[in-house]
Amino acid sequence: MSSSSLNEQNISIMSNFSGSKKVYVTGSRPDIKVPMREIELSPTTGTFGEEENPPVRVYDTSGPYTDPDYYVDITKGLPALRSSWIQERGDVEEYDGREIKPEDNGYKDENDPRTNHNVFPGLKRKPLRAKKGKNVTQLHYARKGIITPEMEFIAIRENMKPEFVRDEIAKGRAIIPSNINHPESEPMIIGRNFHVKINANIGNSAVSSSIEEEVEKMTWATRWGADNIMDLSTGKNIHKTREWIIRNSSVPVGTVPIYQALEKVNGVAEDLTWEVYRDTLIEQAEQGVDYFTIHAGVLLRYVPLTAKRLTGIVSRGGSIMAQWCLHHHKESFLYTHFEEICEIMKSYDVAFSLGDGLRPGSIADANDEAQFAELETLGELTKIAWEHDVQVMIEGPGHVPMHLIKENMDKQLEVCQEAPFYTLGPLTTDIAPGYDHITSAIGAAMIGWYGTAMLCYVTPKEHLGLPNRDDVRVGVVTYKIAAHAADLAKGHPGAHKRDDALSKARFEFRWRDQFNLSLDPERAIEYHDETLPAEGAKTAHFCSMCGPKFCSMRISQDIRNFAKEKELDTKEAIEIGMKEKAEQFKQSGGNIYQ
Ligand code: IRN
Ligand code: FE2
Numbered sequence: 001m002s003s004s005s006l007n008e009q010n011i012s013i014m015s016n017f018s019g020s021k022k023v024y025v026t027g028s029r030p031d032i033k034v035p036m037r038e039i040e041l042s043p044t045t046g047t048f049g050e051e052e053n054p055p056v057r058v059y060d061t062s063g064p065y066t067d068p069d070y071y072v073d074i075t076k077g078l079p080a081l082r083s084s085w086i087q088e089r090g091d092v093e094e095y096d097g098r099e100i101k102p103e104d105n106g107y108k109d110e111n112d113p114r115t116n117h118n119v120f121p122g123l124k125r126k127p128l129r130a131k132k133g134k135n136v137t138q139l140h141y142a143r144k145g146i147i148t149p150e151m152e153f154i155a156i157r158e159n160m161k162p163e164f165v166r167d168e169i170a171k172g173r174a175i176i177p178s179n180i181n182h183p184e185s186e187p188m189i190i191g192r193n194f195h196v197k198i199n200a201n202i203g204n205s206a207v208s209s210s211i212e213e214e215v216e217k218m219t220w221a222t223r224w225g226a227d228n229i230m231d232l233s234t235g236k237n238i239h240k241t242r243e244w245i246i247r248n249s250s251v252p253v254g255t256v257p258i259y260q261a262l263e264k265v266n267g268v269a270e271d272l273t274w275e276v277y278r279d280t281l282i283e284q285a286e287q288g289v290d291y292f293t294i295h296a297g298v299l300l301r302y303v304p305l306t307a308k309r310l311t312g313i314v315s316r317g318g319s320i321m322a323q324w325c326l327h328h329h330k331e332s333f334l335y336t337h338f339e340e341i342c343e344i345m346k347s348y349d350v351a352f353s354l355g356d357g358l359r360p361g362s363i364a365d366a367n368d369e370a371q372f373a374e375l376e377t378l379g380e381l382t383k384i385a386w387e388h389d390v391q392v393m394i395e396g397p398g399h400v401p402m403h404l405i406k407e408n409m410d411k412q413l414e415v416c417q418e419a420p421f422y423t424l425g426p427l428t429t430d431i432a433p434g435y436d437h438i439t440s441a442i443g444a445a446m447i448g449w450y451g452t453a454m455l456c457y458v459t460p461k462e463h464l465g466l467p468n469r470d471d472v473r474v475g476v477v478t479y480k481i482a483a484h485a486a487d488l489a490k491g492h493p494g495a496h497k498r499d500d501a502l503s504k505a506r507f508e509f510r511w512r513d514q515f516n517l518s519l520d521p522e523r524a525i526e527y528h529d530e531t532l533p534a535e536g537a538k539t540a541h542f543c544s545m546c547g548p549k550f551c552s553m554r555i556s557q558d559i560r561n562f563a564k565e566k567e568l569d570t571k572e573a574i575e576i577g578m579k580e581k582a583e584q585f586k587q588s589g590g591n592i593y594q
Contacts (some may be wrong), residue, residue: 063250077247318357448486
């Protein structure tokens with residue numbers, strides 16, 4: 001595939017949702033421009049005149065793609081919005097970086113034409129790293145009392161005070177994944193006192209999918225509301241795929257570096273070494289990966305605890321490390337070299353996402369000894385990372401029935417000293433392959449309510465295959481529902497505004513506004529139009545669910561108008577109104593099915 005084919009509109013240029021426009025709120029300096037999506041609403045027209053409905057502003061993850069003034073050229077990548085912030089702090093230096101070797105892309109033969117060293121034609125960039133003795137993490141700055149432009153950006157985005165953002169970071173309760181080599185990213189925060197975030201996993205595998213498709217999945221996922229994406233590519237062209245994704249991603253990008261390290265040793269877990277792994281971390285940090293899943297809690301002595309499980313070890317990274325530990329009968333190099341990993345992390349500001357390699361993979365295995373033993377170790381590692389001022393979040397399960405979910409959250413907060421929790425669902429039952437976005441969104445909503453800061457999406461293809469474009473959309477929207485339901489339950493300030501605006505639009509039969517305010521306006525309109533496609537139906541006072549006569553919303557509106565006209569109080573009006581309705585009903589033949 002050539003780069004030009006990528007430019008020939010294979011990537012669908014992202015359009016904004018109908019009725020929405022992109023707006024920016026400027027901070028204390030002109031280069032802090034926080035994007036928001038503004039949904040315009042039509043006025044309420046009633047029997048008693050017209051009344052304006054103010055536009056609703058919502059959190060916007062779609063990046064410059066939905067800005068009509070932005071010319072998209074994915075071969076050049078996105079503008080480096082954070083570049084000057086990073087440089088101004090005076091803590092970074094450019095350097096030559098690690099030479100990209102053929103095996104970084106999965107090809108052993110240097111003459112293999114697919115080994116394209118010129119990985120990103122539009123950008124000849126030298127990586128940055130911290131100057132000797134410097135630490136460039138947001139946690140380090142926060143602890144020094146500095147409110148960075150990244151923190152101010154987030155304060156505007158979340159409608160919070162900048163000092164509060166700084167304080168939450170300093171306490172380790174929240175993280176800003178923000179590698180200095182990913183200046184294209186729009187700052188976002190993961191912490192339980194902010195909006196609950198969602199992550200979408202994308203990535204090719206040995207059997208399916210191309211670079212173009214992966215870049216498209218990334219822009220597509222963020223259009224629907226993904227706050228983060230993880231590139232879980234395995235197979236060929238890993239380095240190149242990741243470069244394209246990062247250069248075009250306005251959201252933080254996470255990876256699981258052990259996957260690429262395993263490719264470098266031809267998929268033989270026992271051949272992995274600390275050196276191969278360390279080089280992979282540096283390679284990815286230089287590219288700009290914002291957080292690494294590192295399964296450093298899978299200890300040799302925990303592996304036997306999984307022997308009696310119904311589904312053993314289901315984490316990919318966890319099983320690779322378990323195999324290595326058993327084969328060598330040694331403690332994992334991720335654990336023994338943890339401090340060296342911290343040194344790398346703080347030179348680039350890569351955040352830890354401490355992996356749950358022993359998460360339960362079935363309802364039967366939930367909350368078992370292996371799972372909680374690993375969590376203890378993750379708590380211990382959190383302390384070490386914090387000594388280095390490295391940002392940390394903790395990964396969590398998995399498959400957990402509803403009554404066992406709260407224990408997970410409570411334990412995590414205690415053991416990991418309130419470092420943000422990032423969970424995969426959890427799936428609340430095992431019996432619905434094909435619907436695991438739903439089995440898991442139930443658990444995700446619950447654990448989000450209890451305090452999980454980020455939810456890793458699950459698509460309908462979970463356990464069955466690699467998600468395609470539509471699965472990504474369904475997965476993201478499903479998780480936006482879980483995250484928003486949690487925000488409402490936690491009483492996140494302002495979270496209900498969109499609900500209120502949508503309900504008002506629904507009650508007033510402003511169909512267009514109802515669609516535009518919804519998480520998936522395109523699906524809403526499609527379903528509506530399936531039965532009532534005519535333009536007139538967009539203002540009609542009913543839909544095809546109950547038909548014109550039995551619309552409860554219409555009846556209660558009629559009651560209100562009736563009360564106003566006759567100057568009755570609502571109770572009287574309801575009584576009289578109900579009588580009238582009863583008469584109408586009887587006169588029409590009294591058949592509810594007509
Ligand atoms: C999130 C919480 N627990 C696991 N995850 C995600 O699972 C993790 O961030 C990564 O995207 C994916 C891969 O995990 P394993 O199977 O390698 O552990
Ligand atoms: Fe599973």
